[in-house]
Amino acid sequence: MNKILVGLLLGLILGAIDGATAWFYPEAHSMIAGIMVGSSIKGMVVGLLCGWFARKVQSTKWGIAVGAALGLLFAFLVAATDTVNGKHAYLEIMLPGFVVGAIIGFLTQRMGTPGPATRGTL
Amino acid sequence: MDLSDSVLDHLRHIAALPDLTGTRYDLEAEIGRGGMGVVYSARDRQLDRRVALKILDAALAGEARLIARLEHPAIVPIYETGTLPDGRAFYAMKLVAGARLDHYLARSPSMAERLRVVRRIGEALAYAHTTGAIHRDLKPQNVMVGEFGEVYVMDWGVDAVAGTPGFRAPETLLDQSSDIYSLGALLRFVLPAARLPALAAIAAKAMNAEPAARYPDATALLADIERFQEGLAVEAWSEPRWHQLRRFASRNAVLLWLLAAYAGVKFLLFFLWYL
Amino acid sequence: MDRDTAIGGPHDHFPSTRLSLLEAVSTGLPNEALEHVIALYWKPVYRFIRFKFRKDNEDAKDLTQSFFTSALQRDFFTRFDPAKASFRTYLRMAVERFAASRHAAQNRQKRGGDVQFEPIEDQAVTTESPEQVFEREWQRQLFALALDDLRAHCEASGKQLQLRIFEAYDLAAAERPSYADLAAQHGVAATSVTNYLAWARRTLRDLVTERLRGVTSGERELRQEMRRVWT
Numbered sequence: 297m298n299k300i301l302v303g304l305l306l307g308l309i310l311g312a313i314d315g316a317t318a319w320f321y322p323e324a325h326s327m328i329a330g331i332m333v334g335s336s337i338k339g340m341v342v343g344l345l346c347g348w349f350a351r352k353v354q355s356t357k358w359g360i361a362v363g364a365a366l367g368l369l370f371a372f373l374v375a376a377t378d379t380v381n382g383k384h385a386y387l388e389i390m391l392p393g394f395v396v397g398a399i400i401g402f403l404t405q406r407m408g409t410p411g412p413a414t415r416g417t418l
Numbered sequence: 419m420d421l422s423d424s425v426l427d428h429l430r431h432i433a434a435l436p437d438l439t440g441t442r443y444d445l446e447a448e449i450g451r452g453g454m455g456v457v458y459s460a461r462d463r464q465l466d467r468r469v470a471l472k473i474l475d476a477a478l479a480g481e482a483r484l485i486a487r488l489e490h491p492a493i494v495p496i497y498e499t500g501t502l503p504d505g506r507a508f509y510a511m512k513l514v515a516g517a518r519l520d521h522y523l524a525r526s527p528s529m530a531e532r533l534r535v536v537r538r539i540g541e542a543l544a545y546a547h548t549t550g551a552i553h554r555d556l557k558p559q560n561v562m563v564g565e566f567g568e569v570y571v572m573d574w575g576v577d578a579v580a581g582t583p584g585f586r587a588p589e590t591l592l593d594q595s596s597d598i599y600s601l602g603a604l605l606r607f608v609l610p611a612a613r614l615p616a617l618a619a620i621a622a623k624a625m626n627a628e629p630a631a632r633y634p635d636a637t638a639l640l641a642d643i644e645r646f647q648e649g650l651a652v653e654a655w656s657e658p659r660w661h662q663l664r665r666f667a668s669r670n671a672v673l674l675w676l677l678a679a680y681a682g683v684k685f686l687l688f689f690l691w692y693l
Numbered sequence: 694m695d696r697d698t699a700i701g702g703p704h705d706h707f708p709s710t711r712l713s714l715l716e717a718v719s720t721g722l723p724n725e726a727l728e729h730v731i732a733l734y735w736k737p738v739y740r741f742i743r744f745k746f747r748k749d750n751e752d753a754k755d756l757t758q759s760f761f762t763s764a765l766q767r768d769f770f771t772r773f774d775p776a777k778a779s780f781r782t783y784l785r786m787a788v789e790r791f792a793a794s795r796h797a798a799q800n801r802q803k804r805g806g807d808v809q810f811e812p813i814e815d816q817a818v819t820t821e822s823p824e825q826v827f828e829r830e831w832q833r834q835l836f837a838l839a840l841d842d843l844r845a846h847c848e849a850s851g852k853q854l855q856l857r858i859f860e861a862y863d864l865a866a867a868e869r870p871s872y873a874d875l876a877a878q879h880g881v882a883a884t885s886v887t888n889y890l891a892w893a894r895r896t897l898r899d900l901v902t903e904r905l906r907g908v909t910s911g912e913r914e915l916r917q918e919m920r921r922v923w924t
Contacts, residue, residue: 360676387687396680421836422866425863425864426832426833428863430836432894432897437894437895437898505899
């Protein structure tokens with residue numbers, strides 16, 4: 297399977313699971329559906345970018361680093377635009393986003409068929 | 419008059435030295451002695467380079483032709499074959515600068531390096547078998563590791579070779595399967611004292627007393643070593659459950675660490691939230 | 694072309710003229726085979742008997758003589774199986790059996806009296822086993838015979854100079870002269886010394902091989918024995 301497609305799927309699944317963990321916070325129960333959708337979209341964007349990167353660069357180390365950075369960036373954007381009980385949950389969104397990004401970055405390196413001719417290494 | 423011991427020894431020595439008159443080589447020194455002949459280092463005057471000269475019994479000249487047919491990076495190339503004025507056959511080959519495998523192992527190379535050497539030997543063997551050639555006497559003394567890591571399998575066999583105890587297959591008539599046995603013995607030889615069960619099992623399968631129970635060819639043995647190196651289950655060993663788990667964990671160590679990190683982060687955040 | 698004058702030329706080794714031991718026996722030439730065997734083995738057998746059974750000089754000679762005249766007369770050659778052992782080993786074991794039975798018979802005759810063993814002067818200075826002594830003597834005799842052949846060959850082919858240079862260099866008991874000294878001494882170029890020595894050594898090797906051929910069962914045993922001889 298194409299690495300970009302793999303990234304999208306992984307982002308969707310892992311994003312949804314990450315979002316679903318909000319269920320452990322009773323105050324978030326009412327918003328769980330929205331959180332899951334948002335988290336899935338964030339995951340898919342990170343996955344898409346990681347998949348694209350994995351086609352260009354074959355390196356587990358860099359895959360993890362780029363995935364983590366993208367995860368952190370998009371989690372920040374989500375945390376900055378949203379509030380829970382009137383406060384921004386930077387830490388609660390960005391820290392898991394960082395790790396999930398790293399996981400997506402790692403898996404897009406390992407899974408899927410490498411992209412066409414333009415391969416490079418860092 | 420009786421010959422004194424010292425004169426006798428001298429005569430035995432000079433009578434054994436190859437007479438290189440009429441050839442392009444100058445004798446330098448003896449560098450090895452095997453069942454089939456003696457190997458000397460010599461200088462090729464025409465090309466001004468050093469070569470290894472193997473002097474054989476005349477009846478064994480076929481050995482040179484057999485090896486000359488083999489063209490592989492891990493098989494020492496033959497430059498020339500010929501007959502000495504004294505009737506003995508010889509062949510000139512590349513003089514390999516390096517260490518014999520048994521001496522090389524004394525330097526304690528890494529496991530990956532040991533397996534690389536075995537794989538190179540196996541590749542040479544697999545190639546030779548496709549041409550119908552059989553080594554018959556594969557042992558550490560017949561493998562050289564060059565100074566740049568290149569591996570050479572030497573002393574390709576002749577019918578007269580009986581093999582070496584410890585590396586020779588038990589069957590009377592040696593064939594390609596007997597070489598697989600010797601390759602297994604060589605794998606066992608290169609493994610350090612604390613053996614890994616999967617590799618020991620590969621060696622044991624190759625060394626099965628029953629030829630039919632061994633690997634069908636050198637490529638199959640190499641594939642099993644490759645599987646071991648990639649962290650996959652090897653054909654030769656039905657591993658216990660704990661070993662499967664350990665192998666899974668070591669193969670997926672990075673992913674498991676990342677998942678553990680995620681779980682750790684989530685736990686931490688949950689408790690921080692309600693502090 | 695006279696093969697023997699082509700110094701350094703290729704393939705000037707002797708053609709094989711001698712029959713192997715078994716060929717000689719099977720083609721009805723057992724006497725010739727016996728001759729070769731006695732020429733090579735008389736001394737080793739004598740030394741072996743002296744060492745192994747501690748015989749004095751005369752007894753050892755008598756035993757050796759009777760071994761070659763009686764033991765070898767019977768079906769000695771036909772009982773030899775090259776697959777089991779080399780002829781050298783086969784003969785040594787036959788000597789051992791023969792001498793042991795004679796030795797026992799002699800001791801029976803002397804029963805009641807003290808059996809006196811002759812002191813053997815050589816035994817004090819060697820740690821070799823009788824078998825090692827036998828093999829060593831066998832090699833010594835092999836080369837002595839081949840040297841005789843070389844001398845005869847040089848005499849017949851007018852190569853006395855080559856022989857003298859070879860003897861001066863390769864048979865030197867003490868320090869070997871330099872090639873330059875030999876060249877000056879014999880009035881030849883130093884390169885000739887190299888060539889003469891190469892020729893003589895090659896010829897000696899051929900002659901040793903020929904001698905061996907006469908006392909071995911065939912090519913296989915010949916090769917094995919050659920490997921034992923060359924160091």
